[in-house]
Amino acid sequence: MSAPTLPIEDPAVQQGDSSADAVxxxxxxxxxxxxxxxxxxxxxxPRGETKALFGVAGSGKSTTLKLxxxxxxxDGGRIFLLGQEVTSMSEQxxxxxxxxxxxxFQESALFDSLKVRENVAFRLMEEHLxxxxxxxxxxxxxRFVELERTIDMYPSELSGGMRRRVAIARAIITQPEAxxxxxPTGGLDPVTSNTIVELIVKQxxxxxxxxxxxxxxxxxAFTMATHQFDKDSNKxxxxxxxQRSEVPMSFLILRDGKIIFDGDMxxxxxxxxxxxxxxxx
Amino acid sequence: xxxELELTSPFDVAKDAVLAIQEYARLAGQSVGxxxxxxxxxxxxxxxxxxxxxxxxxxxxxxxxSIGALLALNSASxxxxxxxxxxxxxxxxSSMVTELGPLITGLMVSGRNASGMASELGSMxxxxxxxxxxxxxxxxxxxxVTPRVAATVFMLFFLTIISDLLGLAGGFxxxxxxxxxxxxxxxxxxxxxxxxxxxxxxLVKPVLFGFIIATIGCYYGMSTRGGTQGVGRSTTQAVxxxxxxxxxxxFFVTKAIFAMLGYR
Numbered sequence: 207m208s209a210p211t212l213p214i215e216d217p218a219v220q221q222g223d224s225s226a227d228a229v230x231x232x233x234x235x236x237x238x239x240x241x242x243x244x245x246x247x248x249x250x251x252p253r254g255e256t257k258a259l260f261g262v263a264g265s266g267k268s269t270t271l272k273l274x275x276x277x278x279x280x281d282g283g284r285i286f287l288l289g290q291e292v293t294s295m296s297e298q299x300x301x302x303x304x305x306x307x308x309x310x311f312q313e314s315a316l317f318d319s320l321k322v323r324e325n326v327a328f329r330l331m332e333e334h335l336x337x338x339x340x341x342x343x344x345x346x347x348x349r350f351v352e353l354e355r356t357i358d359m360y361p362s363e364l365s366g367g368m369r370r371r372v373a374i375a376r377a378i379i380t381q382p383e384a385x386x387x388x389x390p391t392g393g394l395d396p397v398t399s400n401t402i403v404e405l406i407v408k409q410x411x412x413x414x415x416x417x418x419x420x421x422x423x424x425x426x427a428f429t430m431a432t433h434q435f436d437k438d439s440n441k442x443x444x445x446x447x448x449q450r451s452e453v454p455m456s457f458l459i460l461r462d463g464k465i466i467f468d469g470d471m472x473x474x475x476x477x478x479x480x481x482x483x484x485x486x487x
Numbered sequence: 488x489x490x491e492l493e494l495t496s497p498f499d500v501a502k503d504a505v506l507a508i509q510e511y512a513r514l515a516g517q518s519v520g521x522x523x524x525x526x527x528x529x530x531x532x533x534x535x536x537x538x539x540x541x542x543x544x545x546x547x548x549x550x551x552x553s554i555g556a557l558l559a560l561n562s563a564s565x566x567x568x569x570x571x572x573x574x575x576x577x578x579x580x581s582s583m584v585t586e587l588g589p590l591i592t593g594l595m596v597s598g599r600n601a602s603g604m605a606s607e608l609g610s611m612x613x614x615x616x617x618x619x620x621x622x623x624x625x626x627x628x629x630x631x632v633t634p635r636v637a638a639t640v641f642m643l644f645f646l647t648i649i650s651d652l653l654g655l656a657g658g659f660x661x662x663x664x665x666x667x668x669x670x671x672x673x674x675x676x677x678x679x680x681x682x683x684x685x686x687x688x689x690l691v692k693p694v695l696f697g698f699i700i701a702t703i704g705c706y707y708g709m710s711t712r713g714g715t716q717g718v719g720r721s722t723t724q725a726v727x728x729x730x731x732x733x734x735x736x737x738f739f740v741t742k743a744i745f746a747m748l749g750y751r
Contacts, residue, residue, distance in 0.1 A: 232645055272618070273623055277618050277621055277622060296625070297621075297628070300621075301621075301624045301625070301626060302623045302624065304621070304623070305623075305624035307622075309619070309622045311615050311618070311619055311622075312615075313614060314616060315615035315616050315618065315619035316613070316616075316619075317611075317616055317619070318616070318622075328623050329623050329624065329626070332526075332623070332624065332625055333652060376623075
């Protein structure tokens with residue numbers, strides 16, 4: 207499958223932010239009532255890299271994404287996003303920072319009273335761009351996810367996979383420096399999942415966007431680690447075995463509120479931890 | 488489905504109540520403060536004014552007419568006994584303008600719109616649309632709460648005036664058609680009985696009631712937890728709380744204005 211191109215410049219270069227890491231978690235803890243969800247979690251996401259977050263249901267993966275964006279406050283520790291300390295910022299300050307980041311929610315979270323066009327253009331309308339500019343960019347973003355024909359439809363008229371792709375279009379339309387995906391392929395058929403994986407890989411390889419991706423589907427992350435986006439053929443192609451370590455892709459596994467693995471695919475494949483072996487088998 | 492009942496300590500209940508009041512006060516304060524911070528969503532205010540104001544017009548028209556007519560009908564028999572049937576306009580006018588117009592309109596709009604706001608915002612909470620809005624860099628308090636508060640306050644003011652007028656018209660219809668009261672007698676009596684205090688009270692109340700309806704509706708919507716069941720719970724709580732608050736505030740406002748303007 208091939209996806210049309212979206213004329214996006216390298217966002218990191220655009221913003222000129224000197225921070226080497228897109229996301230940093232420093233000893234972060236959070237509990238809901240009696241249940242500890244994250245317990246002293248520390249990791250970093252280098253610029254341009256995609257990190258896949260794994261863990262059983264309730265292990266704090268989605269919470270990690272919400273903490274990253276400051277949608278939740280941790281009980282302890284510090285979180286940095288694009289060089290700014292999210293944990294010490296007010297909600298008003300966070301609104302500015304969030305405009306530099308895109309997020310795709312687990313259930314898409316499209317505004318159901320707005321049409322696809324207004325959903326995708328939400329940020330642009332907030333910036334009061336001209337109608338022509340908004341229309342052009344919305345069509346480009348929808349063409350990127352191959353859903354230009356849905357522009358005048360409501361989210362309720364779309365399938366689950368289409369909604370997820372519209373959510374991706376909404377997340378990338380402002381050329382964000384970082385993207386957060388919450389189970390982008392969850393509950394979708396293999397063909398649609400592959401389309402979404404390809405879009406994520408394209409975003410990673412062509413636009414060098416840093417990304418945190420929560421997923422239950424190990425095969426999606428392995429596909430991302432073993433493929434790259436080929437600009438010439440405009441599709442995702444498998445890499446020869448020797449070149450796989452060059453892919454900016456890493457894995458992080460959460461268990462009982464702690465990180466039990468943080469590394470690349472080779473390290474994951476050779477891990478001797480019985481839990482990890484069982485998880486990836 | 489069997490449910491286990493848990494005993495909650497009075498300390499926890501009190502703590503939750505204080506927290507809820509604090510959160511409500513914060514939301515209500517922000518809804519006003521947002522008017523002084525850019526951006527102000529005028530388009531959303533207009534849209535809400537249409538939904539809340541124009542949408543509520545039929546129930547306000549019907550309830551205003553009915554209340555005025557019923558008031559005239561019920562009071563006429565008593566007034567007739569004392570030979571004071573001509574005072575019917577006076578009674579309907581002062582009751583509608585100072586009390587029943589604002590109160591009935593407030594309760595009607597509360598039933599229609601506090602529930603609508605709570606269910607709409609509640610659904611947005613449980614489907615992560617509010618989180619999505621925050622993630623997109625937009626303040627839901629500015630985009631969703633302030634327009635609803637502004638539109639409700641503004642529109643309830645005019646809806647109450649419409650209700651007052653229709654209440655008087657309903658009263659006149661009963662007085663004229665059933666009791667043969669002359670038109671000029673009714674309207675001049677109704678007009679002359681009104682003093683500044685009555686009109687002032689009748690116009691202050693809808694502003695306060697509008698604020699209560701919108702802030703309570705938005706508060707319960709924004710604090711929804713627990714899926715679709717939670718949305719249902721929020722909707723019910725919003726209507727009950729805003730209606731009770733309207734009645735309580737009505738009493739104190741009436742008392743305060745009487746005290747302020749040197750009456751009783």
